[in-house]
Amino acid sequence: MTQLLLLAAALVLLTVLAGLWRVLRGPQRADRLMAAQLLCTGGIAALLLVAAAYGIEAIVDVALLLALLGAFTSVAFVMAARLVGSR
Amino acid sequence: MTATTPGGWLLVLALTLPAGAMLLGFVAGGRHAQRIALGALAIWLAIALAVALQVQASGAPLAYVIGGWQPPLGMALRADGLAAAMLLTGAVVLLAVALFGQGAYDTPRGAAETRAAYAFWCFLPALAAALAAAFLGGDLFNLFVALEMLTFTALALACLDGKPSQFKSELRYLLFALIGSVLYLLGAGLLYGAYGTLDIALLAGRTRADAPTMVAGALMTAGLIAKMALFPLHFWLPPAHAGAPAAASALLSGLVVKGAFVLLLRLWFWVLPAPVVLGGGTVLAALGATAIVIGSVVALRQERLKLLVAYSTVAQMGYLFLMFPLLAAADADAASRAWLGGVLQAVSHALAKSAMFLAAGLIAVSLGHDRVTSLGGAARVMPITVIAFALGGLSLMGLPPSGGFTAKWLLLRASVETGQWWWSLVILTGGLLTGGYVYRIVAAALAPPAPGCVARAVPRPQELCVLALAVASMLLGVLPLYALGLVRVGAP
Amino acid sequence: MSGTDILALAACGLVAIGLYGVVAQAEVLRKIIAFNLLGAGVFLLFGVVARRGAAAGLAADPVPQAMVITGLVVAFAATALALVLTLRLHQITGAATVAEDPPSGAAPDPASEP
């Protein structure tokens, strides 16, 4: 089971990184914002899988923090993008 | 093994009192901040004096093991002669600047809190806390935090006027200082990786001349000399120091750069292994010598009084690096003289330069400008200020009986005794050039006023603060030598 | 070569990238971002040191970890300070770099000294 969970974590991370590469290229701000969000979600998934694989509960807290601040950060970014856009 | 010495609690007090005063002033604001700061700085001077007396009397460094946790896991505060002398200097300069600042940053009863005054009275005790942390810290990482405290305080003080022309040079200063800190931190990380501690006393004598140690030493030195504006990393300093308000310039040039200097001494003569010091010291001294010559020549050609004084700081900081190869020399007597000379140079420069910056500020207020060519009449309106400026200048030149004279004389002797006579040529040349630019100012100030020039009188108390600092830098030269023995306590 | 060594090299690479950015980029804002990358590299090096010091059943030496936590907070405060200065510089003068002014404006005007 541990192996499987770690494999899934690596798979998620790998696909997220591949997607990241695509989206960081843009062309729009929206694409880049999505890139960050995708990375955040992928990171959370990978962390949860690793936490379960090794049985380290504290890692779940990292994922929790990422989920909370991820929501906050994406919204803050969109609001800032609006400020930039309104120039 | 560090043990808490009798009187070690004084070190805790020297650190916590100004920090607490800053926090209380921050909350209370307005007029209260001013009163808290003045009171705290006065007590701080008494504490610094007590520390110096205790070190002098016991002839051994003071130490305090925080929380009873022994290094390497815990941390210690230590005050050797160097720390005690610098702490005392800092306390004198800070109190003088605080009294001086009462003129410009006073909040009268019932008046609303203003931005500049609030920031000034909060950041004075903040600077005291930062200096105490930098001088007394016994742990390289703790000293990193102290460096950042110094940077933040210095930057805020420099921007006190909120003048548009100033933001660019202060931002450049901040970038330099931050990169300097990061490089220092990088070196500290390597040292921890190599030795498993960052306690200076534990590292002393344990370091090896291997790759991690050498690289760490190089990175930390580079970071610190960027903060001290040693040639060729000096160009941020003159505009940053000259653009600040007078009280801030005095603190920046007099004290803030000395924080990094003390760290550099700790790094080189306690932490780094002897072979590195032997080889690298000459390089540092060569850079210092270049700084002396170039800084003085450029100062000589400045049109603005404050920029001139700022370039003089670049040159005078150069002298501090001359002690590095002399200390590494085999001759113990000469090394001891070089140590005393170098530290004395730092102290006397702090006193003299802060007096000169404050004097330059008063002159600028009185005349409404600080163009060197039209200072005529200044000596008539404010003789005390001009005398103070001249006394500070004498100390920088190294004329007897000033503190600068004793410092430069000791360095000169040490350089001859160790057979490194070429440094003495630099010292003499620097003295002559310094004489040139000080003469330029004093002569211009003594000249009759240009027609149409209106010079306003300046408040007498402010003039007296300036004079007190200049006289203190003079008195340093007439102190009997045994009193200076303080500096030798715990020397490397 | 162990995994920790690979991450150690990544830390060195991050330091190099950050240093290049700080020196070679013109805009202050990008310099600040690069400064943060440089800082991240330095902290990562502490992480490598901590990992190498794993002992007593701990996955990493707690002392460098505590230093990094302190360092991260200090670096954040420094970034905030640099940013506010950048913003004010821009608001007042319209400048986005710290390049030398043309010589005429280089000398600060001391006339308005308090």
Place this chain on the structure above:
Amino acid sequence: MSVVIGIFSAVCVLAGAFFFLAGTVGLIRFPDTLSRVHALTKADNLGLGLIVLGLLPLASGAGVALKLVLIWALVLVGGATAAQLIGAAAAKDER
């Protein structure tokens, strides 16, 4: 742990990972921003949701399980809000 639960977990986790993969492929292949937003939200919510579902039986206690669900809920709410705002911004950009 019973075999049934183990298989359930494995299937859910792998399905979640697959959704991430599918979302990424969509992200790479789709031509315009709005359809990429669509691909992303699917991957996000379903992929993470399945992984959380798969990990729930493995959780060591109720507290951890609660945290897992909370994480998913937060990602859902945050992702939905951000996607809506991003979409609105992107639509404005394209106009």
Place this chain on the structure above:
Amino acid sequence: MTAGLLFDLMMALAVLGTAAWTLAARTQFAAVIGFVATGLLLSLVWVRLGAVDVALTEAAIGAGATGVIILYVVARLRGGTAEISAATPSRAQRALAALLAVAVGGVLALAVLNLPDPAPSLAEAALAGSAPLGLGNPVSAVLMAHRGLDTLLESVVLVFAVLAVWSMAADHRWGGAPGPVFRREESGPLSLLARVLPPVGIVVGIYIAWVGADAPGGKFQGGTILAAMWILPWIAGLARPPSITDWRLRLMIAAGPLTFLCVGLAGFAVADGFLSYPPSFAKPLILLIEAAMTLSVAAALACLIAGPPERRLPPESMAADRR
């Protein structure tokens, strides 16, 4: 083992790739996104390095808070293209910078790879030292006791920074509220999030701060979450930051370091001296400091993100805020 190695290699390349991309990004906005992405990856690396406490801090402060604060400045900088291109270093200068960077990186790599093996470590000492304090998390023990002075000074540095940021304001704006004004969003997803998220976030923030004594977490991480939950209603236009002359705000910012300082000095009377805790009472005292610090970190971070005061409040509320 080789799978782990491959994973490390992948993470290292990803971090370096996003970092390089951050520098190369065409717009400042893109550069910030790249920076946040790098930070996110780094927090995964920290988990990999076994430093979960740092992973939390990196995610909260290194990536989240730093990214947001940079972005709000990016959003307000305009133009300056001519000036920027004039100040951009020439190709030769850039090559020189690259050479310098590669040299430093190379020398550093040489040094790191030559660190002694086995590495010196204080892990054992820290573990032994945390037991008498009743703390299960040695990192917290190091932060609060063994290297307590660092933490104390660091919390003071945060106050320095807030004050420095405020003091950059224009004179006539002194006494105003920090930051730009956001349009009030009565409905829509943002306003919903700004109402739903803070209650959850506050609970999570307090939990992360509380759990720090025995598991990864602590005041800085929890405080950052609380700060974010304070900022959110602000950018949704639902709440207004208080005036910087409001003494309650100032007390909140200074409460943490003041409490730390007082407990530290009380050590002279009730324990072995400065910053030492009486053995039977260590944990409650540490928790007291942590609680005050969490509040202060939250307030200080929120103030740092909001920036200097940018507008004056209406006169009547000014009078109320001033004592």
